[in-house]
Amino acid sequence: MDVATARRRVLAFQRWMRKHGVVCSDALCLDASEAGGVYVRAVAALRDGDVVATIPRRACLTPRTSGAAAAIEAAQLGGTLALAVAVMYERARGAASPWKDYLRLIPDREPVPLVWPEDEAERLLAGTELDKTVKQDREFLCEDWKECIEPLISSGELGVEPDDLSLEKYFAAKSLLSSRSFRIDRYHGSGMVPLADLFNHKTDGEHVHFTKSEESDSDEDDDDDQSNADSDQEEDDDDQSNASADEQLTVENSTSKPSGEGHKDEDLEMIIVRDANPGEEVYNTYGTMGNAALLHRYGFTEPDNPYDIVNIDLTLVTKWCSSKYSRRYAKERVSLWSKLGYSGCAGEDAADYFEISYDGEPQLELLILLYIISLKPDAYDKLVSAAHDLMGDDDEDDEQDTVDSFVKVVRVTRPAKDSESNGVEKLPDVKKVLHSESIGSALSALADIRESLYGSNTLEDDEEQLQACSPVSERNRYHSLVLRVSERKILGRLRKHASGWSKSKKRKHV
Numbered sequence: 001m002d003v004a005t006a007r008r009r010v011l012a013f014q015r016w017m018r019k020h021g022v023v024c025s026d027a028l029c030l031d032a033s034e035a036g037g038v039y040v041r042a043v044a045a046l047r048d049g050d051v052v053a054t055i056p057r058r059a060c061l062t063p064r065t066s067g068a069a070a071a072i073e074a075a076q077l078g079g080t081l082a083l084a085v086a087v088m089y090e091r092a093r094g095a096a097s098p099w100k101d102y103l104r105l106i107p108d109r110e111p112v113p114l115v116w117p118e119d120e121a122e123r124l125l126a127g128t129e130l131d132k133t134v135k136q137d138r139e140f141l142c143e144d145w146k147e148c149i150e151p152l153i154s155s156g157e158l159g160v161e162p163d164d165l166s167l168e169k170y171f172a173a174k175s176l177l178s179s180r181s182f183r184i185d186r187y188h189g190s191g192m193v194p195l196a197d198l199f200n201h202k203t204d205g206e207h208v209h210f211t212k213s214e215e216s217d218s219d220e221d222d223d224d225d226q227s228n229a230d231s232d233q234e235e236d237d238d239d240q241s242n243a244s245a246d247e248q249l250t251v252e253n254s255t256s257k258p259s260g261e262g263h264k265d266e267d268l269e270m271i272i273v274r275d276a277n278p279g280e281e282v283y284n285t286y287g288t289m290g291n292a293a294l295l296h297r298y299g300f301t302e303p304d305n306p307y308d309i310v311n312i313d314l315t316l317v318t319k320w321c322s323s324k325y326s327r328r329y330a331k332e333r334v335s336l337w338s339k340l341g342y343s344g345c346a347g348e349d350a351a352d353y354f355e356i357s358y359d360g361e362p363q364l365e366l367l368i369l370l371y372i373i374s375l376k377p378d379a380y381d382k383l384v385s386a387a388h389d390l391m392g393d394d395d396e397d398d399e400q401d402t403v404d405s406f407v408k409v410v411r412v413t414r415p416a417k418d419s420e421s422n423g424v425e426k427l428p429d430v431k432k433v434l435h436s437e438s439i440g441s442a443l444s445a446l447a448d449i450r451e452s453l454y455g456s457n458t459l460e461d462d463e464e465q466l467q468a469c470s471p472v473s474e475r476n477r478y479h480s481l482v483l484r485v486s487e488r489k490i491l492g493r494l495r496k497h498a499s500g501w502s503k504s505k506k507r508k509h510v
């Protein structure tokens, strides 16, 4: 959309807001950016606590308020699948839709990898944290579409053309939901909240929060809200409102009764939480997310995002260990680690993985696994014999629990260095034991294997390409390069840490 068209549409949307009781403060200006999107700017000073927008629930596009409500209910659709049908239906109604000026203002789809050409997504995301995820999304959503939307098309109940509910349009609707929908309340579920979804995101720098009106005060029904979303693979996770503080963003509905009798229709509100000066863009936050999550759900990334991480799969560790020792060796060591109560993070497909933080710090459980892998046979045998007495809870989430249990492992496996292991009680002591030369070189090897998944381009190649890439005209390529570069830099920091451990040991020996 060019800037002039976007500005015309903003004007039409402002008339629409007045007609539907949506109030936007005079201190805010809705404008079109050169990149084609809409954003919100302050034209007067905004101060903490100012209410800058009120939006009646009835103005939100939800499965309940849409003209498709009866068909959605008859088909027993729930969660974001129901909302996707509502959005596709209202889009198909064109000028006859009560939301036409809102739907004309927002894009048909957000540029998330789900809607990129399949071969492009595969190429650009190869090796990144999104590589498998996006393929899985496509599969799950195709299944959902076949199971729930094809029958709706065949029934003809909605009175729209089959193409209006096509798989492509379903993906497009899902991209809007993942980047723009908010959790409203138990009755409405998730919905599109006009005006609230025009604020762009800034990590740790937001000015507004989406929140409930002051008159609303009973949230108790909201806890078990997933109830009718089972058919939807992504559940209600999709909401933009998952963003910052859930308690602020989950908007109350007093009852689960249908609209009308007994249902309160308090306005939703946008409240200033950080002062903004005239001329400044007014930002919301979609949450504290790394670049993979931002690109996945919102179609953009941020350079130097401190919430970035890289994961190393347990299968990758097993593969490396099998090639260095043997498959049997790897199987035994990993299963002892697991028997002692350790685990990584559980992936969507239940496979374990380990996080490497932005500054290259590996997850403690990975270091412990590498410690067990690098044990000499006699120490390993002692640990096997003592394993029964050392077994911890499977759900040792607390870092101190993990430290405490590892201290016991150290006592069994390093009795000769008893004086040293006696002093091992806190995380820094444990790290001293874990930051050994053998664990360091194992981590470097793992970083190399993880890095090889990106293909033959080096980090420097990627950085050069990123420099020359336009975030506007080559948007998909640009953001996938930011993601690759940030992941590879984390792997670089991991390697740097690991090689430091070897050096300090060597220096000691000299």
Ligand SMILES: C[S@@+](CC[C@H](N)C(=O)[O-])C[C@H]1O[C@@H](n2cnc3c(N)ncnc32)[C@H](O)[C@@H]1O
Pocket (backbone or CB within 6 Å): 036, 037, 038, 039, 106, 107, 110, 111, 179, 180, 197, 198, 199, 200, 201, 202, 240, 297, 298, 299, 300, 301
């Ligand atoms: C809730 S909408 C925000 C309003 C949007 N700019 C519009 O034109 O309607 C979310 C979408 O805006 C874009 N967006 C939001 N914050 C951004 C940022 N910091 N950088 C780049 N794009 C951003 C992304 O396309 C995202 O999916």
